[in-house]
Amino acid sequence: MSVVSVEAIPVAYPEPNDDNSERHLCLVRVRDDEGRVGWGEAVTMWPEASRATAELIAALEPLVVGRDPLHTERIWQDLRDHMWWYGGAGIASFALSAIDLALWDLKGQVLDRSLLDLLGGPARDQLPVVASGHATSPSIPVLAEEIAGWVQGKAQGVKIGFGKRGSANLGFDHDRDVAFVAAVRQAIGPDPWLMIDLGVRNRWTVAEAVQRTRAFEEHGLHWIEEPLGADDPEGYETLRAKTTALIAYGEREWSVRGLERVIRSGTCDVVGIDPGRAEGITGFLRAARIAETERVTTNAHSWSSAIVLSASLALSWALPSCRLLESKPLANPMQHELAGASGWKPSGGWWPVPDRPGLGIEVDEDVVERFRSTRSIR
Numbered sequence: 217m218s219v220v221s222v223e224a225i226p227v228a229y230p231e232p233n234d235d236n237s238e239r240h241l242c243l244v245r246v247r248d249d250e251g252r253v254g255w256g257e258a259v260t261m262w263p264e265a266s267r268a269t270a271e272l273i274a275a276l277e278p279l280v281v282g283r284d285p286l287h288t289e290r291i292w293q294d295l296r297d298h299m300w301w302y303g304g305a306g307i308a309s310f311a312l313s314a315i316d317l318a319l320w321d322l323k324g325q326v327l328d329r330s331l332l333d334l335l336g337g338p339a340r341d342q343l344p345v346v347a348s349g350h351a352t353s354p355s356i357p358v359l360a361e362e363i364a365g366w367v368q369g370k371a372q373g374v375k376i377g378f379g380k381r382g383s384a385n386l387g388f389d390h391d392r393d394v395a396f397v398a399a400v401r402q403a404i405g406p407d408p409w410l411m412i413d414l415g416v417r418n419r420w421t422v423a424e425a426v427q428r429t430r431a432f433e434e435h436g437l438h439w440i441e442e443p444l445g446a447d448d449p450e451g452y453e454t455l456r457a458k459t460t461a462l463i464a465y466g467e468r469e470w471s472v473r474g475l476e477r478v479i480r481s482g483t484c485d486v487v488g489i490d491p492g493r494a495e496g497i498t499g500f501l502r503a504a505r506i507a508e509t510e511r512v513t514t515n516a517h518s519w520s521s522a523i524v525l526s527a528s529l530a531l532s533w534a535l536p537s538c539r540l541l542e543s544k545p546l547a548n549p550m551q552h553e554l555a556g557a558s559g560w561k562p563s564g565g566w567w568p569v570p571d572r573p574g575l576g577i578e579v580d581e582d583v584v585e586r587f588r589s590t591r592s593i594r
């Protein structure tokens with residue numbers, strides 16, 4: 217059997233979990249000569265990134281057509297070798313990620329086994345759900361009540377984005393931020409994990425990060441994510457020496473090599489890896505094995521469509537270095553409409569074992585067409 221086509225499909229959709237902002241993805245549909253279809257995704261977020269990714273995927277198609285879809289490792293390597301001058305870091309990794317995901321989905325269907333089985337099967341008995349959202353109200357009591365609703369009976373913890381769209385205005389004022397964290401802890405009770413994830417607009421100094429993290433620790437902060445952005449190992453070293461909460465970053469890395477640098481820096485307790493950005497499932501596996509040897513926890517950055525979610529679900533079950541998987545609290549088109557009833561959904565705070573062939577979802581092509589982005593195509 218062999219691959220006969222690799223097609224990039226940019227889509228745009230309103231994301232209820234991000235104040236209904238328009239978000240862009242570049243999906244990939246791979247077909248083989250026996251009529252099977254595999255789906256992949258690049259988490260491009262912006263229209264220009266989707267457009268560039270689609271161009272790259274179109275250019276890479278000849279390297280994949282005619283290949284055996286079971287040969288994911290060699291195809292991944294050949295694509296990387298082809299991109300030697302412009303790949304390694306940047307938008308080329310979106311293209312590689314999306315193609316790699318689609319090939320793994322197709323491989324599972326060819327072999328009639330789940331992606332999880334292809335990865336070695338479950339490495340754990342349970343996989344906890346953490347609700348991961350951006351609350352938008354300006355009122356701390358309203359925010360705390362909304363966030364508690366994401367957790368109760370639905371998740372083992374919560375991760376809250378600061379500096380996001382909407383009117384919550386979190387991450388800009390020390391006293392208000394501490395009051396917010398205290399109110400959320402009060403609302404969710406003592407047991408659920410509580411994580412805070414800083415946004416690009418927050419721009420804390422190292423001293424501010426130390427002060428905030430220490431204050432949040434008084435309310436049982438489990439981890440603080442990207443408090444100093446994506447690339448400040450010296451700052452993270454200082455922060456880690458002066459605080460006890462876990463420090464999480466890495467999700468903005470593009471490659472196994474970039475993730476390896478973060479992991480081996482000794483400044484990161486939880487390394488975020490986005491399979492729709494950092495060289496796909498093949499890249500995720502390579503980076504997670506490095507993390508495992510360094511005793512660093514890995515966390516799938518899974519905040520996109522049902523495709524990346526399904527890949528993240530299988531990876532999180534299969535890899536001992538993953539300990540939980542996040543879930544967007546609100547229903548949204550690219551998860552709940554794209555995969556319909558076939559989409560993987562948590563229940564009672566736990567994720568199911570993904571046991572159907574490939575990614576295990578049936579992508580609704582009518583939904584793909586409905587959200588196809590014309591703005592992303594010249």
Ligand SMILES: [Mg+2]
Pocket residue numbers: 413441442467
């Ligand atoms: Mg994050």
